[in-house]
Amino acid sequence: MKLAIAGASGKMGRMLIETLLKQPDMTLAVALDHESSQALGQDAGAALGINTGVTITSDLASLSQADCLIDFTRPEGTLKHIEACVAHNTKLVIGTTGFDADGKAAIERAAQRIGIVFAPNMSVGVNATLKLLEVAAKILNSGYDVEIFEAHHRHKVDAPSGTALKMGEVIAQAWGESLDDIATWARHGHTGAREDGKIGFSVVRGGDIVGDHTAFFCGTGERIEITHRSSSRATYAEGSMRAARFLGGKDQGLFDMQAVLGLD
Template identity: 65%
Template sequence: MTPSPTYRVGIAGASGRMGRMLVEAVLAADDCRIGAAFDQPGSATLGQDAAAFLGQRSGAVIGADLSALAGCQVLIDFTRPEGTLAHLQACVQQRVQMVIGTTGFDAAQKATIEAAAQHIAIVMAPNMSVGVNVTLKLLEQAARALGPDYDIEIVEAHHRHKVDAPSGTALHMGAVIAAAQGRELADCAVYERYGHTGARAPGSIGFATVRGGDIVGDHTVLFAGTGERIEISHKSSSRTTYAQGSLQAVRFLAGRSSGLYDMYDVLGLR
């Protein structure tokens, strides 16, 4: 029997909440190993083994020097936009693929990632969960079938430490729904309501944000019609789903030299 390939995976933000979940997932995968682990200069974890928090040894020491990417085939990055773009530059220079789960990019930053994808293969998605991406497909179908007679509201909830709002997943849900109805989200999104707002604008897509506690990630889309409403929800109880989806993205990138992909591509939902 031919042995499974071993993917040498770099992990950005290795001592953060998501980084540690990725470390654990890579260690548990038969076909992956940690090629390098990174954190910000000055982090208290620099010089420690990436799996020290588990009482294990991965053989990869957390560092800040991106030259260690030379030992990796792909870097998984769930950090912040500025950090991800710095990592992106290093990956292009060293021809290392990327899986990007970071959210909060502006239009110029997204354009930079698109340009980099001409040189390396990248999977970028605001949510790596398999369940979330199946939910996105359901939303696409519902939006197309229900049409303009149903008002659409998107409610998302995350932990108190999340710094961007609405979440990247919520925004992507809105974009998928708008596209399914032949519209652009920028033309119909409503992000704030306060005071005397007047009646709801026909065709608008509303967003509501909740932040508190340790909520991993909840998203509900409400299609409210006359006499009925439909709610499609996804609730995450663990970041494990994001980590496992990321490893599916790593495997998908094998053999690809360039291009920008998302989880629809990884899961065959296109």
């Protein structure tokens, strides 16, 4: 399978390339970066001390050489990549977070033409955690207050994280609710007593935290905590390779990691 990697000079891009080069059934065909990147023209493996023979480019037409693009960049960049993937019939794995409603609608439209895996977190462990949350929420559907905590590095630009939002959505759906209707995004000042049936969110940004997520189910006399902590971006890269393989047999359609892992 011939893969393209977006954001090739970034931390996640380099991790994706390093992981890809270890896959016996995959090859690096294209390495993309933005037009102002100082890495343009360099070998995609230069930062890793590896000669891949693939030069980093900003030319989206190069996607015609790839079966699938893996993209962990920014919404504005990913939306341009989506258009190019549709034009060149290149499948797409999207790990980018922070899309607004229009961006999500664009992904859904593109999935009518090409196969797309779109997930806020590609980690196998995170997606196992989401399944555990679904079960817990169905059991603890009354008498428990739910709070979701997440922490990431100081450079992350969106909050709450896509994974935290997905955790909230899974719990809300298990309760037969929409997260938009029951989420509490911020607390400040005299807020009054906590309302029943709400899901609260809290966020930390600092240092080089890769990603911590905890869902609290707080009852009277007990508290259940379901936590996932990431210590390396390698888990996201490994999961995205599984997602790309999954798309090998999908000409079109929109899928998440629950589908990739057979957890649906």
